[in-house]
Amino acid sequence: MSSNSSSSPSKLQSSSSNGSPSTDLPLKPIPGNYGLPFFGPIKDRLDYFYRQGKDTFFQTRIQEYQSTVFRTNMPPGPFISSNSNVIALLDAISFPILFDTSKVQKLNVLDGTYMPSTAYFGGYRVCAFLDPSEPKHARLKGLFFSILASRHDKFIPLFRSCLSELFINIEDQVSDKGKSYFNTLSDSMSFDFVFRLFCDQNPLDTSIGSKGPILFDIWMFFQLAPLMTLGLPKLFNFLEDLLLHSIPLPPFLVKSSYKKLYNAFYESMSSSIFDEAQQRGIKRNEACHNLVFMAGFNAYGGMKTLFPALIKWVGLAGEKLHRQLCDEIRTIVRAEGGVTLSALDKMTLTKSVVYEALRIEPPVPFQYGKAKENLVVNNHDAAFEIKKGEMIFGYQPFATKDPKVFENPEEFVGHRFVGEGEKLLKYVYWSNGREIDDPTVENKQCPGKDLVLLLSRVMLVELFLRYDTFTIDAGTLPLGSSATFTSLTRATSI
Incomplete structure (x- = not known):
């Protein structure tokens, strides 16, 4: 994999400065069809999960229709979703319409063509399922912003402390067993960070102890099962399709797991958070259900896919990129006197590497919206x-690997967003918005966007302050990637 080539300027000229091509394009009918009622969605679902797989499913239709915009069905289909018919947008230019909430409605579309039962969320439609036109959306998202702002001085020191324990555990396992499976350790670290950030407590000192990650994993699996395949042998495809994609999993099976999480957060969070929620017109229990969702689904769930992908791509990029990151990180940390916001902002290569990981493997791959007009x-x-x-x-x-925007789009190019490459950031869409945009109460962009970028950079900084290089084995999971450290070379100089 290449880590030092740059994006071709000619690619930038394929679209205008506002991210849209010329308006004198020919108006064409949308190709594709939905097939027969009931049978069409079933056929597309089987193609998507088993006969072709996600990427081939879309690529074959792009080739068949000679278009990145076409009609198709998206899982789960009957009997979980009432209508699977969608218009697919699979390029960098058409995709951003999904962020324009003046043109598309984001009501109950977080998981696509179906919505999980509100029983998963204490009976409430939490903020992620609300459209910005609903008054409660602004009140809840404003609360999230306020909580994050009040904890901004904890982000770096708390995360560095959590990372220190993570890397000690990884190093011990590599030393003892010759390898260390990153995902499990990263999940524990991520939950520990999130709980400490929002609750100011070590989860081990609460009723959930060390069970937080598995409780969240079970809770999220039941919600997302209709969108997943477990990668079982073909012999079990029919059974898996029947159980995961045809019958909604009953929420009561995870009610006790969720109650444990809810109680731990409610008992551990500062009462000032709930006081502020009430001042904003939000009931205390509704606020807590929303905060559990933000902490579990958005924060922990996002880290669960993001951090293994980041480690995977940086690890596979090889020693040359590792040396360059070591040089930049250690030089700037010495000059700045530590790992500070100012130091992180000066690390242009480190920032680019994080953007590139988010571009090539965005933690949330799907976006949905219903046309308002x-x-x-x-x-x-x-x-x-x-x-x-x-x-x-x-x-x-x-969309983020559009070959008409990005040169060598399937390659991880560490320097892609350095210098002139920064112009390409408007085509990086991982946060439910363009990278050049900011989250507000009026849009659906991730309220923790800046925190995600910060934590990803701090992870790389801590990694390359400790080690000169490392190697990994990479794999795929039902949701995201896996990474296993196979060697770590301790830093020779800092």
């Missing part, structure tokens, strides 16, 4: 009319 959406080659009420779907890894 008749729309015309452009890709690179044509314009397409979408009718009011139609569901729009975007597969983010195709």
Whole structure:
């Protein structure tokens, strides 16, 4: 894999400065179809999960229709979702319409064409399922912003403390067993950080003890099962499809797990958080259910996919990139007198590497929205009319690996966003918005966007302050990637 090539300037010229191509593109009908009722969604679901797999599913249809915009069905289909029909947007130019909440509705579309039972969330529609037009969305998201702002001085020292324990555990396992499976240790570290950040307590000192990660994992699995395949042998495909994609998993099976999490957060969080929620017109228990969702699904769940992907791509990039990161990180930390916000901001290569990991493997691959009005959406080659009420779907890894925007889009290029490459950041969409945009109460962009970037950079800084290089074995999981450390070379100089 390349880590030192740069993006071609000619790629930037394929679109105008505002991210949209010329408006004189020909208006074309949207190709593709949904097939017969019931049978069409089932056929597409089987193609998507078993016969082709996600990427091949989309790529074959792009080739068949000669278009990155087309009609198809998205899982789960009958009987879990009432309508699987979507218009797929699979390029960097059409995709951002999904962020424009003046044109698309984001009501109950977090998980796509179906919504899990509110029994998973204490009976409430939590903020992630609300459209910004709903008054409660602004109140809840404003609360999230306020909580994060009040804890900003804890981000770096707390995360560095958690990382220190993580790397000690990894190093011990590599020394004892010759390898260390990163995902499990990272999950424990992530939960520890999130709980300490929001609750000011060590989770080991609460009723959930060390069980937090597994409790969240079970809770998230039941919600996301209709969108997953477990990678079982073909012999079990029919059974898996029946159990995961045809029958909603009953929430009561994870009720006790969720109650343990809810109680731990409610008992450990500062009462000032709930006081502020009440001042904003939010009941204390509703605020807690929303905060558990943010801490578990958004924060812990996001880290669960993000950190292994980051380690995987940096590890596979090889020793040359590792040396360059070591040089930048150690030089700036020495000059700045420590790991500070100022130091992190000066690490241009480190920032680029994080952006590149988010580009090539975004932690949340899907986006959905329902057209609020008749729309015309452009890709690179044509314009397409979408009718009011139609569901729009975007597969983010195709948008952020658009070959008409990014040179060598399938390669991890560590320097991609350095210098002139910064112009490409408007095509990085991992946060439910463009990288150049900021989250507000009026949009659906991740309220913790800046924190995610900060933590990812701190992870690389801590890694390369400790080690000169490392090697990994990489794999895939039902949700995201796996990374296993196979060697660590201790830093020879700092």
